[in-house]
Amino acid sequence: MSLSVAAQSKTWTYVDGDWHEGNVAVIGPRSHAMWLGTSVFDGGRWFENVSPDIDLHAARVNASAIALGLHPTMKADEIAGLAWDGFKKFDGQTAVYVRPMYWAEHGGYMGVPADPASSRFCLCLYEAPMMPPTGFSIGVSPFRRPSLETMPTNAKAGCLYPNNGRAILEAKMRGFDNALVLDMLGNVAETASSNVFMVKDGVVYTPVANGCFLSGITRKRVLGLLEDAGVKVVEKTLSVREFREADEIFSTGNHSKVVPVTRIEDRDLQPGPVAKKARELYWEWAHSA
Ligand code: PMP
Numbered sequence: 086m087s088l089s090v091a092a093q094s095k096t097w098t099y100v101d102g103d104w105h106e107g108n109v110a111v112i113g114p115r116s117h118a119m120w121l122g123t124s125v126f127d128g129g130r131w132f133e134n135v136s137p138d139i140d141l142h143a144a145r146v147n148a149s150a151i152a153l154g155l156h157p158t159m160k161a162d163e164i165a166g167l168a169w170d171g172f173k174k175f176d177g178q179t180a181v182y183v184r185p186m187y188w189a190e191h192g193g194y195m196g197v198p199a200d201p202a203s204s205r206f207c208l209c210l211y212e213a214p215m216m217p218p219t220g221f222s223i224g225v226s227p228f229r230r231p232s233l234e235t236m237p238t239n240a241k242a243g244c245l246y247p248n249n250g251r252a253i254l255e256a257k258m259r260g261f262d263n264a265l266v267l268d269m270l271g272n273v274a275e276t277a278s279s280n281v282f283m284v285k286d287g288v289v290y291t292p293v294a295n296g297c298f299l300s301g302i303t304r305k306r307v308l309g310l311l312e313d314a315g316v317k318v319v320e321k322t323l324s325v326r327e328f329r330e331a332d333e334i335f336s337t338g339n340h341s342k343v344v345p346v347t348r349i350e351d352r353d354l355q356p357g358p359v360a361k362k363a364r365e366l367y368w369e370w371a372h373s374a
Pocket residue numbers: 128249275276277278279280298299300301302303304337338339340
């Protein structure tokens with residue numbers, strides 16, 4: 086059975102040993118994931134015949150499953166191999182989002198935790214063009230990132246995202262595209278959908294991973310590429326004020342890789358040369374790896 090919605094882009098999902106086109110129905114009202122949100126996912130990309138760091142995205146979804154009390158049933162290299170099989174179903178032009186997921190069908194004690202033995206896997210691939218590097222605006226969010234004591238921030242889990250969703254909604258209501266979200270101590274963590282960098286006097290800064298935000302695969306890749314290119318990069322605790330006074334701000338994430346931020350609250354910024362350089366380095370690396 087498919088739950089296709091006309092507006093959905095071309096989609097292929099691998100589940101239980103087969104590929105299915107469209108929004109195939111995989112859970113029901115008794116599924117633990119639908120009831121209590123026990124799902125994890127990862128997001129990789131295919132574009133221009135490359136799928137950068139797909140092995141790391143596959144490995145991370147398995148780590149996320151374990152962190153949420155699920156049992157990963159696939160090896161990371163099997164997930165990556167399946168993704169490459171699936172890419173053949175697309176037109177070879179349009180960028181594809183690569184979303185491996187695990188979820189629980191049943192609960193354990195009192196139905197509350199996941200029963201790991203009921204873990205299921207699917208790999209959902211769908212057309213999703215990348216954002217052009219024209220830039221986006223951010224507003225400082227009144228909502229915060231939780232810490233590991235209050236949410237499973239060590240997993241890329243679906244249950245973390247309603248918080249990110251409300252941050253984006255609040256930012257949109259004030260005319261921004263995305264939100265700059267702080268941690269519980271009031272330091273900058275990330276945007277609601279990506280990691281965030283700033284540049285001051287030629288030095289690149291990004292919030293040091295402190296367990297409350299997703300320390301992304303693209304973040305680490307870009308840090309390494311910039312460093313190898315001779316740019317000074319510093320991971321440290323950063324305040325909103327430092328971001329407000331930055332020469333440049335940009336974000337990284339699998340979705341659109343490196344994209345400049347062109348407004349923070351009431352301050353406009355140029356898409357800067359460091360973001361441009363980081364993006365070029367990423368593309369060069371992606372096509373040579
Ligand atoms: N933070 C959040 C909240 C995200 O959703 C993403 C994208 N998945 C990222 C950061 C970037 O992580 P990655 O580079 O691993 O895609």
